[in-house]
Amino acid sequence: MYGIARDRHFIRFHCMFIISSVVSSSIPSKPVSISYPVGSQAILPCNWMPQLYNVPIHHIQWQTPDDTVFEQKGEQRWQAPEFKGRVEVPEEKLQEGDCSLIVHDVQLGDVGLYESFVVVESAGTKRRVFLQSVQLSVYDHKSKVSLGVGEDMNLKLYTPKAMRVVFQKRSSKEWTVLWVRGDKANNHHFKEAERVLVIKGLRMDHSGTYKVLDFHGGSVNTVNLMVEEVAGTQTLSQIHQKQEAVGKSFHNRSSILLIIFVLQISLLIQYQH
Structure with a gap:
């Protein structure tokens, strides 16, 4: 130049x-x-x-x-x-x-x-x-993404002029600031060379809308994310429910076996008399 x-x-x-x-x-x-x-x-x-x-x-x-x-x-x-x-x-x-x-x-x-x-x-x-x-x-870019619990989302920024990322939960009308360019307090991993913001370890409450905004607040990229449970993974609540179901089943089987045992003893006593 x-x-x-x-x-x-x-x-x-x-x-x-x-x-x-x-x-x-x-x-x-x-x-x-x-x-x-x-x-x-x-x-x-x-x-x-x-x-x-x-x-x-x-x-x-x-x-x-x-x-x-x-x-x-x-x-x-x-x-x-x-x-x-x-x-x-x-x-x-x-x-x-x-x-x-x-x-x-x-x-x-x-x-x-x-x-x-x-x-x-x-x-x-x-x-x-x-x-x-x-x-x-x-x-601007728009997409819908489905990922599993525990997976990472690579949110594309597309341009060096992308300044902020905001998030809105599915059940909320409020927007939360997730990332600001140059802010050292950012909690998410930023790959500048790839123009990607990595959101690690997705949870169910990460489902919602993510927006990448430029310096003027214009939308660069909008991603609607649905976080789903992956086959083979269970929540704590599901594990407790399964344990309770197993316990009830074991209790019911034990009761039936006890009744059968008592009937057999009764029949044996009657036969001896």
């Missing part, structure tokens, strides 16, 4: 260009609709070849209706602060006609309309040519 001074120079160039450039060429185009899950890599399609065949392209711009997202001229690049380190147009693909914007770790806040332009220089003049508009939608 380039130094601060060079970035500032490029930003000044960008502003001067906007002021001095002629009105952009505009071709009506219906936005291409694309949708990606939060935390994934999104590709906003763009191709300049059909409109500008055999024209060398070195200057590409991507913007929303409100602001510039990304601009690249040769080796100079500029990214909006909220997209810093997350957007690119690969130079080798650009020369082949592919000006698609790659958005890494796409977020809920990235939703919106994006437009691409190229700046063409010819005979000392510059003109900005509209290429493509793209409507980006971003959705």
Whole structure:
């Protein structure tokens, strides 16, 4: 990446260009609709070849209706602060006609309309040519999971921007904070490289809804968990009930045997008399 001074120079160039450039060429185009899950890599399609065949392209711009997202001229690049380190147009693909914007770790806040332009220089003049508009939608992850008592649940966070995990029991309307990024008091095992929060030794009362939230409180991942008893495992209550049932059965059998024994003795005495 380039130094601060060079970035500032490029930003000044960008502003001067906007002021001095002629009105952009505009071709009506219906936005291409694309949708990606939060935390994934999104590709906003763009191709300049059909409109500008055999024209060398070195200057590409991507913007929303409100602001510039990304601009690249040769080796100079500029990214909006909220997209810093997350957007690119690969130079080798650009020369082949592919000006698609790659958005890494796409977020809920990235939703919106994006437009691409190229700046063409010819005979000392510059003109900005509209290429493509793209409507980006971003959705959160949702799933239902069934696990057994004593097992571990690997709760996927999907993005480094996941900040909190909250939990709601099936029988409750209240949400409890289970994990906060950077909090040393967290009781659950966090695998940062895998973007996973491990909840160990599940119990029946762990059944409920788990939500992964981003910095703005938006939902990244929602998991509805059902914890079930595993075959061969018994609760303390079940063990006591089984012991009581066995005891009653033994008592009943003993009583029957005693009655039979008494009857046999009675018959034997009568026979001797």
